[in-house]
Amino acid sequence: MLLPNGIRHLPDYLDRPAQEALVEAIRAVVADAPLFVPVMPGTGRPMSVRMTNCGPLGWVTDKARGYRYQPTHPVTGRPWPEMPQQLLALWDKIAGYEKPPEACLVNFYDDDARMGLHQDRDEQDLAAPVLSISLGNSCLFRVGGPERKDPTLSFKLASGDIVVLGGEGRLCFHGVDRIHAGTSTLLKNGGRINLTLRRVSP
Numbered sequence: 001m002l003l004p005n006g007i008r009h010l011p012d013y014l015d016r017p018a019q020e021a022l023v024e025a026i027r028a029v030v031a032d033a034p035l036f037v038p039v040m041p042g043t044g045r046p047m048s049v050r051m052t053n054c055g056p057l058g059w060v061t062d063k064a065r066g067y068r069y070q071p072t073h074p075v076t077g078r079p080w081p082e083m084p085q086q087l088l089a090l091w092d093k094i095a096g097y098e099k100p101p102e103a104c105l106v107n108f109y110d111d112d113a114r115m116g117l118h119q120d121r122d123e124q125d126l127a128a129p130v131l132s133i134s135l136g137n138s139c140l141f142r143v144g145g146p147e148r149k150d151p152t153l154s155f156k157l158a159s160g161d162i163v164v165l166g167g168e169g170r171l172c173f174h175g176v177d178r179i180h181a182g183t184s185t186l187l188k189n190g191g192r193i194n195l196t197l198r199r200v201s202p
Contacts (some may be wrong), residue, residue, distance in 0.1 A: 002157055004145060006129075006169030010094070014160035018086070019135055019186055025084035026106060026135075026193060029054045032081040033073050035108055041066035045121060048113040055083040057103040057200050059122065067122045069103060069200050083197075090131065090149030091197050097128045101197040109192040111137065111181040117144065117152070117173045120165070120198065129166030135159055136192040138183040144173040159184045 003009060008076060014022065035050040044063035057069040058080045072079055083104050090195045091101050107115075120130050131146060141163070144152035154177060155162065179192050187193065 001153065004143065004169045004172050005155075006165065006167030007143060007172060008164040008166075009155070009157075010162040010164070011158065012160050013094075013162040014133070015081060015201055016160075016186075018058045019160050020085055022084070022133070022156050022195075023135060023186060023193070024202070025086060026195070029081050029084070029106060033058075033078070034075065035106075036073075036075050039063055040096050047105045047115075049109055051108065053081075053103055054081045054087075054106065055101060055103045056080070059105050060200075061063060061101055074127070075170065080109040087133075087195065087197060090162070095129050095131055095163065096166070097198070097199065099125075099128065099199055101128075102200045103130070103198045105194075105196040105198070107192065107194045107196070108135075109139070109176065109179050111179045111190055113176075113179060113191075115176040117142065117148065117175040118195075119146075121173050123198055123200045125199045126170055127163050127202075129170060131197040131199045132163045133177055133197075134161045134163075134192065135195070136184050136187040137181040137190060139192055140177040140180070142175050146171045153177070162197070 142154045144150045
């Protein structure tokens, strides 16, 4: 499978103990910064994922103000919890970028959740890669090119897989077509967690 330039798929990068440790760290994040349902700008239509963030900044969206990064949780008003050390270490090892990530989006997918094709372009620093970690049930991940009309290809992401969008692939459209229920025993109640590390400011 030939991925677009700048996109790397690292299958089985995290072994089971590393995945379990990361889930525990994310549970602590969610206890401090509860999951909320993001909504589309303009329409206010809820997305099918629930999400939260950790790190100095968090990505949020609402009907009135749209997509943006801010230092506080939109519901509690509190600062986001610190990014777990394991995530910072993965960034250092894989990203190949001298500045640390400033935001980690925590997206929780129920088994019927989806994510339409989109670009990650709300960051000022587009030279930094986006690092995406899959935990829990497998998903069918779709990736295209920098234009919405570009042809796409789909492949499976399993628990412990990592995808890097960098270089020419940084602004490629991508999304999640479906979750494959029952493909992992990592999360007690099923579903999938996706952790997306991003550098926001130059």
